[in-house]
Amino acid sequence: MNLFQLRAFDAVSREGSFTRAAKRLCISQPAVTGHIKALEERYDLVLFRRTARSVALTPQGHALAALTGPLFGLVEQAEDLLLANRALVSGRIEIAVDGPHVVMPLLARLRESHPGITVSLILGNAAETCEALLAERASIGVVTEVQPHPDLHIEEIAASRICVVLPRGHALADEAEIDLRRLDGAAMVLREPTSVTRRTFDAACRRRGVAPAILMELDSREAVIEAAAAGLGLGIVSSLERGEDARIRAVPIAGPDLVNRHAIACLARRRNLRLIRAVFDLARSLGPHNRDAGRDRGGMSPGKHA
Template structure:
């Protein structure tokens, strides 16, 4: 059995792409393709379905990935153990997030403390972020209202509040705080139903008998803010995602059911890897300072 071929397969299965796997392994894309082709031909099977944009595992490929993932995860842990006394002067880490706002301060601290570390940022919705971590396409993830999972190690780093965003001509723009009942029947632009922010808002509305008039469902917070800025309706975002936009007013909404908890997460079996420990340390240091 050729371990170079297996490692190439493992990289493609994690990354979902021959090109990204080549970058991960620091070899050429044709070399990765050659390793996979040789592996498939030797054992007379098909491991991936190739498309124009990705490489999807076949059932046989998925079964093999269940073995190679833990195998090369242990190799990475062994490498980390052997280099435990070396300074973090170089390396790369993939971080999956469902919002760039919450992770950027952490990345700034990471760059200041360890300028040789390269970060690959994977953006997606909450479900995609969690899946990227579990599939080992990312080493660390920022998760919102994450459910306990036996394979994950989580540490809470922030709590956010659901806020309304309106343009400055809106009748509510001068308010410092809103109650949920202020939104009963109001024209609103919201994230898609699978969004964690949307789920929190919908859950609170159902509990309190509030029925907003949903004019649009949009697939990004940036689109929600744009729609609110031009006056289409009231948008709903997390307090950590508002940013600084002179066109809108951001108004917190009161109520105990209108908060989300944010955690930094990694695979439990990889929590002691040196670089992951460094990222967790920077995230929790900031959380401790913020709570003082």
């Protein structure tokens, strides 16, 4: 068995791309392609379905990836042990996130503390972020309302409050806080139902018997803000996502069930790798800033769990 071929397969399975796998391994893309072709020909199987724009694992590929992921994870741990006495001056880490607002201060601190570390950022929704962690396409995930999982180590790092986005001239724009019941029957423009912010809002509405009039469902927070600014309806955003826009105000909605929790996570068996430990330490150091983002809107202080 050729370990170079297996390593190339593992890199492609994690990255979902021959180009990114080549970059991960610091070799050429044709070399990666050659390793995969040789592996498939030697064992007379197909490991990837290739299209012009994507690469997907076949059932045989999934079965092999379940073995190579832990195998090369152990290799990384061995390398980490051997390098334990060296300064953390270089390396590469993949971070999957379900939104940029919590992770960007962390990346800035990482850049400041370890300028030689290269970060590959994988953007997706909460489910995709967790899947990237479990499939070992990412070493760290920053995700909202993550559920406990036996294979993940999770630490809460921030809390945010759900806010109503209003045009500046709206009757409620000067309120310090809004009771959710005042939105009963209100014309609203919301994110899609799978959005974590939308799910939190919908659940609170059901508990209180509040039924807003949903005029539009949009696929980004930027679209929600633009629609609200144009007067098409009231929007909903997280307090960490509201940004600065002179056309609108984001007013917190009262209630302990209108808070979202944001966490950093990694595979439990990889939590002691030096680079992962360093990122977790930096995330903890950002805790007071992120807690204030939730608390001054009625949020609660983060804790941690595994």
